[in-house]
Amino acid sequence: MIIQSSLKSFGNYCIFIGRVFTLPDRWREFFRRYVNEIVKLGIDSIPLVIVISIFIGAVCTIQMYLNTSSPLMPRYAVGLATREIILLEFSSSILCLILAGKVGSNIASEIGTMRVTEQIDALEIMGVNSANFLVLPKVMAMVTFINVLVIFSMFTSLWGGYMVCAVTGLVPVSTYVYGIQTQFISWYVWYALIKSLFFAFVVSSVASYFGYYVKGGALEVGKASTNSVVTSSIVILLLDVILTNLMLQ
Amino acid sequence: MIEVRHINKSFDDKQILHDISATFYDGKTNLIIGQSGSGKTVLMKSIVGLVTPEEGEILYDGRDIMKMNLRDRKMIRKEIGMLFQGSALFDSETVLGNVMFPLKMFSDMTPAEQLERAHFCIERVNLKGADDKYPSEISGGMQKRVAIARAIALNPKYLFCDEPNSGLDPKTSILIDELLSDITREYNITTIINTHDMNSVLGIGENIIFVNKGHNGWTGTKDDIFDSDNQALNDFVFATDLFQRVKQYVKSTRAK
DSSP states (O other): OHHHHHHHHHHHHHHHHHHHSSOOSOHHHHHHHHHHHIIIIIGGGHHHHHHHHHHHHHHHHHHHHHHTOSTTSOTTHHHHHHHHHIIIIIIIIIHHHHHIIIIIHHHHHHHHHHHHTTHHHHHHHHTOOHHHHHHHHHHHHHHHHHHHHHHHHHHHHHHHHHHHHHHHOSSOHHHHHHHHHTTOOTHHHHHHHHHHHHHHHHHHHHHHHHHHTOOSSHHHHHHHHHHHHHHHHHHHHHHHHHHHHHHOO | OEEEEEEEEEETTEEEEEEEEEEEOTTSEEEEEOOTTSSHHHHHHHHHTSSOOSEEEEEETTEEGGGOOHHHHHHHHTTEEEEOTTOOOOTTSOHHHHHHHHHHHHOOOOHHHHHHHHHHHHHHTTOTTOTTOOGGGSOHHHHHHHHHHHHHTTOOSEEEEESTTTTOOHHHHHHHHHHHHHHHHHHTOEEEEEEOOHHHHHHHOSEEEEEETTEEEEEEOTTGGGGOOOHHHHHHHTOSHHHHHHHHHHHHHHHO
């Protein structure tokens, strides 16, 4: 039963994506909305990304210090391990899980409210492809801007670790900096950036799908918002496993 | 003119519309009335194309919307304006932005011409000076007027209004009714209004279709309604004590 309903939802999602990815009726209007969405979904998320990244970077550094407190481990391992965690998982997967909460719920509730207040019906009556008009700018904005957020997150996380070293003196700052530079594999950065593109697509499109098909009133909009966060989080984790297997083996 | 012929519509196993036929005329305010749950909203949504009936024909000046492909349907929608029950204004746009929206999306006008047309429509619904306000900053009656301005921006041939007076006080309701009636006559639009407001029925009902349990229960004008023997219609229209007295008064005046 669950498999059947999941397959049905996936089929509906595919049809929905088919409607979203058509040529816009008016390119000028599309670009106007695209820029607005970059500001709303991307630029407005920068403060959250910075705050979370600084703290996670700091915590990672402390954790690494505590877990590598052995005479057999060089001190620079703290910086090296922190860097690997940040590049491989935090700044891509975990950041996108956080964005699934912030951006995903925002998208689902916005589109869901438009559905229950008949704004989407109004677009359809006018002859506008509402799925394309409302969703394409959001998906494109997220996919094109996510890498800016990921790069911001990488730098600020490492800076968080640096600040912990500078303030507490757990590890000498020069040793930490040496650690984050040593044995650097540039592919890991590309790996994080490529993964994030898939996650950004999932966050924006799944949230839009749940919002677009809301039926009922305010209560259902809230449910759609929650369901979109839960579903996109699960899909992100599933994709993380698949992409890691494909890209790091 | 819009003609509806033998429309049947079911949801799951429940039949909502039973073989409904009706004609809606140019330059007249055509009213669909009926109790809640009678099927009048489904009928309007079927005519507009938001719901697809199982059987029947819906002819827009002879063009059957049910037989049209997606492209033709999109074209005919540019000839349609619709006023929703909750106004359905775009929250993120100002009054001017809402009225400009259909012009930006579908007209070949220059930006200056679009602005001029939008201002004309806003002034036509007596909303001058509210251009920069957002829907949340204006009253329900003003929202309805913005929605009317948006609906007429592209000079539609057909105007649909779903319960335009819902949530409005009687005085504002009369203003909205008069505005719709004036616009209909002025631009020779086929206006279809879905309502259960008896003031509207008796005020602007030039062609009334009474939907009763999914059937076309009665057709006539606001003047015919006082002489009708249709029990369901009388029970619905003259449900209140006030309207029963009005009916008696009108009948006695006519007898004299």
